[in-house]
Amino acid sequence: MLTLLEKWKRSRRRRRIYRGALCGLLICASFALGGIGYYNLYNQVPSVLRIKADMEQTIDLGVPLTGEMVAVSGQDESNIPEGAVNIDLSRQVTMKMSSDQSYQMNVKLFGFLPFKQVGIQVIREQELTPVGVPIGIYVKAEGLLVVGVGDFQGPDGLSYCPAKYVVKSGDYILELDGVPVEDKKDFVRRVEDSQGREVTLRIRRGDDIMEVKAQPAQNSEQKYKLGIWIRDNAQGVGTLTYIDAEGNFGALGHGINDVDTSTLMNLDDGTLYETEIIAIRKGRNGEPGEMTGMIVYSSDRILGDIYYNGKEGIFGHCNEKALAMGTEQALPIGLKQEIEKGPAKILCTVDGVPKYYNVEITAVHLDHDNVNRGIELRVTDPELLALTGGIIQGMSGAPIIQNNHLIGAVTHVLVQDASRGYGIFIENMLEH
Numbered sequence: 001m002l003t004l005l006e007k008w009k010r011s012r013r014r015r016r017i018y019r020g021a022l023c024g025l026l027i028c029a030s031f032a033l034g035g036i037g038y039y040n041l042y043n044q045v046p047s048v049l050r051i052k053a054d055m056e057q058t059i060d061l062g063v064p065l066t067g068e069m070v071a072v073s074g075q076d077e078s079n080i081p082e083g084a085v086n087i088d089l090s091r092q093v094t095m096k097m098s099s100d101q102s103y104q105m106n107v108k109l110f111g112f113l114p115f116k117q118v119g120i121q122v123i124r125e126q127e128l129t130p131v132g133v134p135i136g137i138y139v140k141a142e143g144l145l146v147v148g149v150g151d152f153q154g155p156d157g158l159s160y161c162p163a164k165y166v167v168k169s170g171d172y173i174l175e176l177d178g179v180p181v182e183d184k185k186d187f188v189r190r191v192e193d194s195q196g197r198e199v200t201l202r203i204r205r206g207d208d209i210m211e212v213k214a215q216p217a218q219n220s221e222q223k224y225k226l227g228i229w230i231r232d233n234a235q236g237v238g239t240l241t242y243i244d245a246e247g248n249f250g251a252l253g254h255g256i257n258d259v260d261t262s263t264l265m266n267l268d269d270g271t272l273y274e275t276e277i278i279a280i281r282k283g284r285n286g287e288p289g290e291m292t293g294m295i296v297y298s299s300d301r302i303l304g305d306i307y308y309n310g311k312e313g314i315f316g317h318c319n320e321k322a323l324a325m326g327t328e329q330a331l332p333i334g335l336k337q338e339i340e341k342g343p344a345k346i347l348c349t350v351d352g353v354p355k356y357y358n359v360e361i362t363a364v365h366l367d368h369d370n371v372n373r374g375i376e377l378r379v380t381d382p383e384l385l386a387l388t389g390g391i392i393q394g395m396s397g398a399p400i401i402q403n404n405h406l407i408g409a410v411t412h413v414l415v416q417d418a419s420r421g422y423g424i425f426i427e428n429m430l431e432h
Helices: 004-044 184-192 382-388
Strands: 048-052 057-059 065-072 086-088 093-095 103-109 113-123 127-130 134-149 172-176 199-205 208-214 228-243 248-251 267-281 290-295 302-310 313-318 342-348 355-364 375-379 399-402 405-414 417-425
Touching: 048 057, 134 199, 134 290, 134 302, 172 184, 184 228, 228 267, 228 290, 228 313, 228 405, 267 313, 342 375, 342 405, 355 382, 355 399, 375 405
Parallel strands: 048 113
Antiparallel strands: 057 093, 065 086, 065 103, 103 113, 127 228, 134 172, 134 228, 134 267, 172 199, 199 208, 228 248, 248 313, 267 290, 267 302, 302 313, 342 355, 342 399, 355 375, 375 417, 399 405, 405 417
């Protein structure tokens, strides 16, 4: 039997252990909350801040931070003395900078703790014509995109895959035996003509160029194969975002990826076509809607040439027919720090003619990891909701306008809620 003193000592030990565990949990929770707060604050400050040249602009990040200008680009040594130019980011700041320089700023938490480095890029004031019309897109890959490798049956009934462990999904085949590949048919023909002789493939894997070897084998029809699934082009429907004063266009707000590998396609060349929307499948929660377009690949329906496919969208030069589609008034661009939560509009074509529809901007992520999701928005227009259910596939690239400024383009729909989606900042589209 335990004595009264022993029971008291045991109870005291339990209380100490409990208090220690509780203190430990409180400390961990404090660190976790502090980490979340730090992360959120970090993302409130953009890594790159763009300023329009020779214009006074007011910036209000509303964070307990100060910034010190430390360098000017294009100079071997900074001509800014230490501590000479300080910016209080916790309140409104009016800035005016020259068009021929960019700057670097060290940001400090509470004025003394090193926090983040911010690049300040000075850009020229620019006006763009929002378009919002559907377009047909055809792009040809630079080389042949490897979708995957697969087995095939030989004349002896056994399975073969000569390219297994030689190439992989996402590779680009540039040459076969030192000669550039023209297209998929050309590649297949030359492999068949090898008669089983070992061939050398020049491939691009990421940023690396390498040569690999494989020996074709016969399939059940006695044709020589490597067992590679390849793609040399992609087609689709999207929305033309803008045309600038020189006739250059931007569209989609995101890149063209291969449907099987999700690889951003390396572009050899591409063409923009007129398209007609022949059907709309209304979006529902959990099931994105879609615009179905009919594309006729004829010379009289060409709108322009595509010269770049990147994560920010597709870009190129318009012909006269495309220029005639830019009937809206040119608008100045709005930078990300100028965007406000609240009412805005998108310009898109869902019933035959471009039309503005009401949306609400619900969040602005100044330094989002995903460049295509800097803007969160919700469709509020009853007419658009009735027609499409919100944002649907094919609407990517629809211009977003707020306060008579072109601020971005629609990029994605939120699958769980068809009325909500994302957009890219127009300044990101212009940096390609």
